[in-house]
Amino acid sequence: MTTDVNALALDMLTFSGLLRIIRQPQLAENYEARAKYFLSGPAEEEVEETRAWVRLTLQGGSGGLGDMYVQKTDGSVDESLTRQYTELLQKLTDFAKGGPEPVSLLQQMGNIMFAHGYTYVRLVEVPTGKWPLRRGRTMYEVMTAPGVTRLVDSALLGGAVSYDPRGTRRDMQECQMTARRLFEEGRTDDWVHFSSSQVIPGETLRRATA
Numbered sequence: 001m002t003t004d005v006n007a008l009a010l011d012m013l014t015f016s017g018l019l020r021i022i023r024q025p026q027l028a029e030n031y032e033a034r035a036k037y038f039l040s041g042p043a044e045e046e047v048e049e050t051r052a053w054v055r056l057t058l059q060g061g062s063g064g065l066g067d068m069y070v071q072k073t074d075g076s077v078d079e080s081l082t083r084q085y086t087e088l089l090q091k092l093t094d095f096a097k098g099g100p101e102p103v104s105l106l107q108q109m110g111n112i113m114f115a116h117g118y119t120y121v122r123l124v125e126v127p128t129g130k131w132p133l134r135r136g137r138t139m140y141e142v143m144t145a146p147g148v149t150r151l152v153d154s155a156l157l158g159g160a161v162s163y164d165p166r167g168t169r170r171d172m173q174e175c176q177m178t179a180r181r182l183f184e185e186g187r188t189d190d191w192v193h194f195s196s197s198q199v200i201p202g203e204t205l206r207r208a209t210a
Contacts, residue, residue: 005038005039005041005047006038006039008035008038008095009035009036009038009039010035011088011091011092012031012032012034012035012038012092013031013032013035013036014084014088015031015085015088015089015092016028016029016031016032016035018070018081018084018085018088019031021070021071021081022068022069022070022071022085024065024068024196024198025196026118026193026195026196027057027196027198030057031057034050034053038050051095051096051098054092054095054096055096055097056200057198058089058092058093058096065089065198068085069082069085070082070085118193118194119142119143119144119160119161119162119193119194120142120143120191120192120193120194120200120205121140121141121142121143121157121161121175121179121191121192121194122140122141122179122182122183122188122189122190122191122192123138123139123140123176123179123180123182123183123188124139124140124141124151124183124188125137125138125139126138126183137153137154138153138154139151139152139153140152140153140154140157140160140179142157142160142161143191143205144160157172157176158172161175161194161195163194163195171194171195171197172194172195174195174197175192175194175195175197177197178192178197178199179192182199189201189202189203190202191205
């Protein structure tokens, strides 16, 4: 399939700017890097690799990129930018659906998903009952490499995801809040990317790290 890489690169650059506005800095950086690389004239196989990568970033389900919108500084919805965001999201979705999804590419994407020290978290247990009969504790499962997981409690979560206490706590708090929401919705198979808090369906992560 022939792809207009220059047009795609410009769309990805614009999309990365909107991702920064909706507080998805890591994903924005990745989109920007791929867009700039596209402007140098990539080989067809690299276009297909990017197609598979875009497909993964769009498979967030509830709470994913399709559920987001652009806000103004006062918290209200920016209708113009949200419309642009939605249009670009549709363009990227069309691009993602335009090619094959071979296992080899999914495996490559799995390696990319962990290449920069990325980690993924999900809440697997919460305390039950009321004090003084409260039992159990808050436990998270953390994936630090394809197929490599460990169980940690709240006190050890920061170290498990390499959280830097000198930085802002927003990333950690949003990650925990998203994990809690998924747990309460019964979506215990899905994961949360630290530190963007992007939701990654369990099936997507399994296929990418198989």
